[in-house]
Amino acid sequence: MSEQRPWLAHYPAGVPETIDVQLYTSVVAVIEEAFERFRHRPAFTNFGRELSYGDIDRLSAQFAAYLQNDLGLGKGDRIAIMLPNVLQYPIALFGALRAGLTVVNTNPMYTARELKHQLEDSGAAAIVVLDNFAATLQKVVAETEIKHVVTTGIGDMLGLAKGALINFVLKHVKKMVPDYHIDGAVRFRDALSRGGDGRFDRVELAHDDLAFLQYTGGTTGVAKGAMLSHGNMIANMLQASAWIGDQATPGEEVIITALPLYHIFSLTANGLVFMRLGGLNVLITNPRDMPGFVKELGKVHFTALTGVNTLFNGLLNTPGFGDLDFSRLHLTLGGGMAVQRAVAERWKKVTGCTLAEAYGLTETSPAVCINPLDLAEYNGSIGLPIPSTDVQIWSDEGERLPFNEVGELMVKGPQVMQGYWQRPQETAKVVEPSGWLHTGDIAKMDENGYVYIVDRKKDMILVSGFNVYPNEVEDVVMDHPGVAEVAAVGVPDEHSGEVVKLFVVKKDPNLTEEALKQFCHDELTGYKRPKFIEFRDELPKSNVGKILRRELRESQPAS
Structure with a gap:
């Protein structure tokens, strides 16, 4: 066993070798458990407005009722969500999942061409879009299967006076909302009102049902929808939760969510794992505004932060960041791209918290390897395979290579996608009949099971x-x-x-x-x-x- 899975001997104390995927029937079961367990605790905050777990329960139920009763959408129908990190995102997300829909996360920065491809390919019947990006949708909506459009402004969930002011400034002062007209579009708050008392029909969901179509280039060519089932997402939530273990206290964590929730890393780690822990997600709508971001950080006693190397580097180079209170910060996780040693070392020096590197793929929901969270310092590795995950290094001939030999990183586990949406040939190129996924990354593994990315096979x-x-x-x-x-x-x-x-x-x-x-x-x-x-x-x-x-x-x- 140890020869096959050397990493198990180096797991942090208390981290199990495997997780029980059968613990939950669906992602909905996970979020509804959190709604009940942490009903009166804050769940999401944005621009100073806070929503409790009870608020998110009520509002997402209203949205689910609207989707089912007003729009007639049912199990397996696709809904695109084209929003940055605003309070409407978790409401729309959890409402759609509770209604049995499959969520198509859509980058708000897409051009008309990119948006048209994703909407056509997914066959989405509905979309929730921020006003700032609705002009892009207007150009292509008639050429897609979209029948229902829900629009919203950044200020719509922030209270009447404050929300109206923010929406006015964005449109008329900062000129950030281009004019658009989409026939039949419904405002998000009106959709919630139409959802009435939030009575929706419970949808029976199983592990094989699709929770997300998460678009990625895969290994080549046009964007493809990675089919992430409820089982895939539950597995990765439980794997990440097991890895965090007693490093997080239920009901006490405050996590900074600067990466967009439409990105798989932020979606799973921040939006789902920390929700299951009863954490408060501090939504940063525009992290590119670094001075504004640092100002927001100064308002909260945050305990955790996820990001990519560029985000950490940007913060470290922004005046005022080093003066923040890091006394409660105990978890910093870097993923999405390689964490640079210089950035990690400086992060530890400034914040006192080790920047732990993780590795994942859209196709693996996403986590594959994570460094121990009690790591003393940056080690240049992407970490150890997480519970119930097998990792091997293969030669070009498909043979398993010994320790410290360089080859393709292969992954197997319950978090590996069901395949690419309506592209069986593309799926066959990356998923072996035995279940092993080709990552396209060139890596090596040491005797302790730590994995190091050497290069990328693909030209991505x-x-x-x-x-x-x-x-x-x-x-x-x-x-x-x-x-x-x-x-x-x-x-x-x-x-x-x-x-x-x-x-x-x-x-x-x-x-x-x-x-x-x-x-x-x-x-x-x-x-x-x-x-x-x-x-x-x-x-x-x-x-x-x-x-x-x-x-x-x-x-x-x-x-």
Whole structure:
């Protein structure tokens, strides 16, 4: 056993080898337990407005009733939620799950093209969208299966006077809400009113039923919906909870939620695991406003914080952060991208709390490995496989490699997705018949079971924890009439880990960098847009004509 799973001998005290997935029938059972157990405790806070577990119970029940009774939506129907971290998000999320729907988390920063693809692919029948992004939806909604649109403003759940003021300032002073018109759209607060007393029909949910379609590029190409079942999500919640163990006190934790809840890391870790613990989620709507973020941190005695390397680095470089009260902070978890040693060491020095690195994938709900939370200092590893999780390092021939040998990181466990939505061939490429998932990451494991990421097999670019797939960027750029050939690669960046760089062969000799960047600005979400463009006479190719991205990456000067 120890030879096969050496990590078990190095588990923190009290962490079990396995979890009991049968503990809950569905994610709904988990959240309803939290509603009852912590009814009078605060659950979510945003812009100074606090909602208790009882409030979230009542409001999400009203939303569930609206979805079922007014819209006629039933078990398995898909609903897209296109919201940043605002109070409407947990209400819509838990309401949709209680109504038996499958949630399609949708990045509010999507361009019209990206949004159309996700709505078409998922077959979503309804969408909840923030006013700030509704103009994008307006452009494509008629070309999708969306029948019901619910719109909301950032201030809508913050009380009448304060909410109205915030909405007015955002639209008329800061000009952050473009004009839009969508026929038949219903306001979020009106939807809650129509939900009346919150009486909805209980939906029988089982482990195999889909809770989320969580879109990702997978290993190549266009975004695909990872089918995350109720069983997958319960498993990962229980795995993460077991790992946290007595490092967290039920009903006492205050977790800073700056990563968007539509991102799988934040969704599971903050939105679900800490909810099960009766924690208070402090929702940060715009963490890019670092001075504003630090100001919010100064208002709460926070105990836990999750984020990506760029977030921690940004905070450390923001005036005032070092003066905050870190006396209650005892858990900092970094995921989504590699945590840099310099950032981790500085974080420990400033806050007194070790920055523990974790590793996961959208396809694994997401957690696979986590470092012990009582780790004395940063160790450069992504940690140990969590309970009920098997990890192996495979050669290209599919053979298990010995300790410290470098190969592909393979994962097996109850948190591994059901597959990609309506893409059985894509699923077959990454999930072996035996259940092993190809991560596409190159790694090694030491004798103690600690896993170290060495490189990435796939050409994916990781910008601030978000996956950017070169194929998608290249496909968009090739639509420009002045482009003959293009390759997209990731180049190191001290702020976001990596940024996109394009290598372009011109078709039109007059094509400029500025013109191509503007084209990309119109077609791609911010993190996918190229920061650098280099024009070349030709691109390196293999003997079968495939552009050699690796050669382009290696041609870059070392940073």
